[in-house]
Amino acid sequence: MAKSAFVAIVGRPSSGKSTLVNALCGTKVSIVSPVPQTTRNTVRGIVNRPEGQLIFLDTPGFHISDKKLNLRLKDLALRALGDADIGLYLIDATREPGPEEESLAAVLKAAEIPFVAAINKIDVSDADPARARLFIAQWLPKATVLEISAKHNIGLEVLVGKALELALEGPAWYPQEYYTDQEPKFRIAEIIREKIMLHTREELPHAVFVDFTDSRKLRGGGLETSYDIVVERESQKGIVIGKGGSMIKMIREEAEADLAELFEYRISLRLQVRVDPHWKHDDKRLESLIH
Ligand SMILES: Nc1nc2c(ncn2[C@@H]2O[C@H](COP(=O)(O)OP(=O)(O)OP(=O)(O)O)[C@@H](O)[C@H]2O)c(=O)[nH]1
Ligand SMILES: [Mg+2]
Known part of the structure; x- marks a missing residue:
């Protein structure tokens, strides 16, 4: 009988969790940016092998903070771990382990x-895997340790093999041709958000x-979607629109180019900017956004 397992990927913000899910699935399942706390939802990426099916759960970066949004994000990572059969702890070899790594451990x-x-x-070049190994040996002495590059596809088949080894016998939860279970509406919104995160700086992405x-x-055929x-402030609206609308045009064009790769039908976007100073304090809104 074949195997199956839910594998929760946890790690500090920007450790490369979403990059890893995309590399494992061979396509963009989860958005990626250099800005910490890019991922705000548990995103599923599905990997099929002759031995069985692995469902990777990409989670928001584990960040210690008392802010409402951050608490929800952290809770999501913990819940994914609670729902999973296997944990995959991703540790960034370029950063020194700090209190966040300790609490994750x-x-x-x-x-x-x-x-x-x-x-x-x-x-x-300045990665220090030995430092990460030392940390793991100290905090999680029983862990199996692997070295990978999610971005350059190094060590990923060994990782999949290890996860399949740990997986138990079980049914495939998704048809073989699925690589994610996300609704198109959500994926489109995420891709737009990725472009905003890539092109705007400072506090704006958050x-x-x-x-x-x-x-x-x-x-x-095709879809036009709005x-x-x-954003939280009027000044941020100006940044997103850009000079003569240049920024929002770039965001739209780059998002449409990604969507053309991901969907079989053409998607054209209509984007508008709206100011809502309170969205991060609105429990209902956060509930619908972060799940
Ligand atoms: N050089 C290199 N960069 C990587 C690698 N994996 C991820 N990155 C980069 O690290 C940054 C963060 O990657 P993400 O995949 O968004 O990280 P994440 O852990 O999902 O981040 P959050 O969603 O914010 O928690 C991006 O700029 C990636 O291109 C890797 O193996 N090598
Ligand atoms: Mg992410």
Whole structure:
């Protein structure tokens, strides 16, 4: 009988969790940017092998903070770990382990599931995998340790093999052709948000959410769909729009180019910017955004 397992990927913000899921699935499942706390939801990436099916759960970066949004993000990572059969702890070889790594290690130790520790970004010249190994030996002495580069596809088949080894016999939860279970509406909003995160700096990425408003099928196939880019302040609205609308145009064009790769039908976007100073304090809103 074949195997199956849910594998929760946890790690500090920017350790490369989403890059890893995309590399494992061979396509963009989860958005990636250099800005910490890019991922705000548990995103599933599905990998099929002759031995069985692995469902990777990409989670928000584990960040210690008392802010409402951060607490929700952290809770999501913990819940994914609670729902998973296997934990995959991703540790960034280019950064010194700090208090966040220590509290993550404690969480993993307490979770009653097998886990693997993967040291990522070994392709970077100043990466220090030995430092990461030392940390793991001290905090999680029983962990299996692997060295990988999610970005350059190094060590990923060994990682998949190890996860399949730990997986138990079980049914495939998704058809073979699935690589994610996300709704198109959510994926489109995420891709728009990725472009905003890539092109705007400072506090802006964390002030933004992308809200679906409308869509209609076009004659001759294709979809026209509208989203609001919601920011917290009027000044941020100006940044997103850019000089003469240049920024929002770039965001739209780059998002449409990605969508053309991911969807079989043409998607054209209509983007508007809206100001809502309170969205991060609105429990209902956060509930619908972060799940
Ligand atoms: N050089 C190198 N860069 C990597 C690697 N993996 C990820 N990155 C980069 O690290 C940054 C963060 O990657 P993400 O995949 O968004 O990290 P994440 O852990 O999902 O981050 P959050 O969603 O914020 O928690 C991006 O700029 C990636 O290109 C790697 O193996 N090597
Ligand atoms: Mg991510």
